Amino acid sequence: MKPLVIHGGHVIDPTQGIDETGDIIISEGKISPRDRESDLSPTNYRVINAAGLIVCPGFIDLHCHLRQPGDEDKETIATGSQSAAKGGYTTICCMPNTTPPLDNPDTIDYVKSIAAREAVIRVLPIGCISKGRQGKELVDMDKLAQSGVIGYSDDGSPVLNSRLMRQALDYSRRQGLPIIDHAEDITLTGDGVMNEGDLSARLGLPGIPTASEEVMIYRDLALAELTGGWLHIAHVATRGGVELIRQAKANGIRVTAEVTPHHLTLTEVRVTLSNPNAKVKPPLRTQRDIQALISGLKQGVIDIIATDHAPHSKADKKVDFAQAPFGISGFETALGSLMSLVHRGELPLTTLISKLTSEPSKIIGTRYGKLGSLNVGEPADITIFDPDMEWVVDASKFVSKGKNTPLDGDRLKGKVMVTISQGKIVYQDDSIKVKGI
Numbered sequence: 001m002k003p004l005v006i007h008g009g010h011v012i013d014p015t016q017g018i019d020e021t022g023d024i025i026i027s028e029g030k031i032s033p034r035d036r037e038s039d040l041s042p043t044n045y046r047v048i049n050a051a052g053l054i055v056c057p058g059f060i061d062l063h064c065h066l067r068q069p070g071d072e073d074k075e076t077i078a079t080g081s082q083s084a085a086k087g088g089y090t091t092i093c094c095m096p097n098t099t100p101p102l103d104n105p106d107t108i109d110y111v112k113s114i115a116a117r118e119a120v121i122r123v124l125p126i127g128c129i130s131k132g133r134q135g136k137e138l139v140d141m142d143k144l145a146q147s148g149v150i151g152y153s154d155d156g157s158p159v160l161n162s163r164l165m166r167q168a169l170d171y172s173r174r175q176g177l178p179i180i181d182h183a184e185d186i187t188l189t190g191d192g193v194m195n196e197g198d199l200s201a202r203l204g205l206p207g208i209p210t211a212s213e214e215v216m217i218y219r220d221l222a223l224a225e226l227t228g229g230w231l232h233i234a235h236v237a238t239r240g241g242v243e244l245i246r247q248a249k250a251n252g253i254r255v256t257a258e259v260t261p262h263h264l265t266l267t268e269v270r271v272t273l274s275n276p277n278a279k280v281k282p283p284l285r286t287q288r289d290i291q292a293l294i295s296g297l298k299q300g301v302i303d304i305i306a307t308d309h310a311p312h313s314k315a316d317k318k319v320d321f322a323q324a325p326f327g328i329s330g331f332e333t334a335l336g337s338l339m340s341l342v343h344r345g346e347l348p349l350t351t352l353i354s355k356l357t358s359e360p361s362k363i364i365g366t367r368y369g370k371l372g373s374l375n376v377g378e379p380a381d382i383t384i385f386d387p388d389m390e391w392v393v394d395a396s397k398f399v400s401k402g403k404n405t406p407l408d409g410d411r412l413k414g415k416v417m418v419t420i421s422q423g424k425i426v427y428q429d430d431s432i433k434v435k436g437i
């Protein structure tokens, strides 16, 4: 096959400090050097005209739920990977709260083999912290590390037993892999379904106090300090959480953190009794929390943006707000949502791209090659997007099996046009034509 040229796009690569118009050449799955003399015509190359578009490293998602094995009616590794590709992602890390959970090398191997056969992008598994996600006994972390997990998490549930968390962080220090913390004190959450405050009182829905998150972040930062282990806080959603992480980093504690697109852009006012698609954990909070999350992201207190893509079937969400499961199907609206921050001048475009590419790559490390860079010789994982294209979210057209989004019918500005995974075009908007085929 002829090499591929992405011609005349606005290339942004935070790892090389590139932020200028240029061409990217892809040959045999890798980023290829530009031969100054060569004629980049459709006779010799396949050509994508990227004028007016942003060309950047493929997005990397450290936190998603692919539901396989066990809940293939909600999502599969195949459909989840296609949905991610449509959202501009070329590497996704899947959480282990499947049925059965990914708590031993056999289940990790199962996910890896399905991914190798059926996924259109790179899928990297996360292993459980505790056997069966029961919070009682540590998994065999040495065996899971050998089987290739990029970190450990009982996500969906916190690790309530502090001693077990200490043990996990001890291993983390020795292995250099992160413990990914679903920071929630479920005794404080109780039967809460949304942010605790005036609105929850008005709606008559039980609330979740911000302390539910803050208490657990505080405990786990103390344990990270005690052990020297690497704590990664998942889906930070509160102002108090951001401040705790800020102090911990200043004190030299090894902690990284992520925030989701929905927690950066939506508040509790999206919650209505008739729309369980705004029901998510942690819950959508307030404008004050959003401002703290954006500041934290800009200042490096929060390292990355991760989707927490959590697909559910229609039937699951077609119940009373109180009964509906928590979760938002997030891959396909992530960029459009996040670009609203750029368009409003709240987040520089280059910062946004680094939080989706080079920063998550640092957390994954180099065991799977150097990800998140357009350096010559690296795997050609590339996202091309139109920063200004407006479109209306139509959940029924999601590639994901999960149509559960509070954004259905919303107008977003910013759309993925082409996703290239290891040199292969895995998603292409209808309006994009590749010349020279």
Ligand SMILES: [Zn+2]
Pocket (backbone or CB within 6 Å): 155, 156, 157, 182, 234, 235, 281
């Ligand atoms: Zn979680």
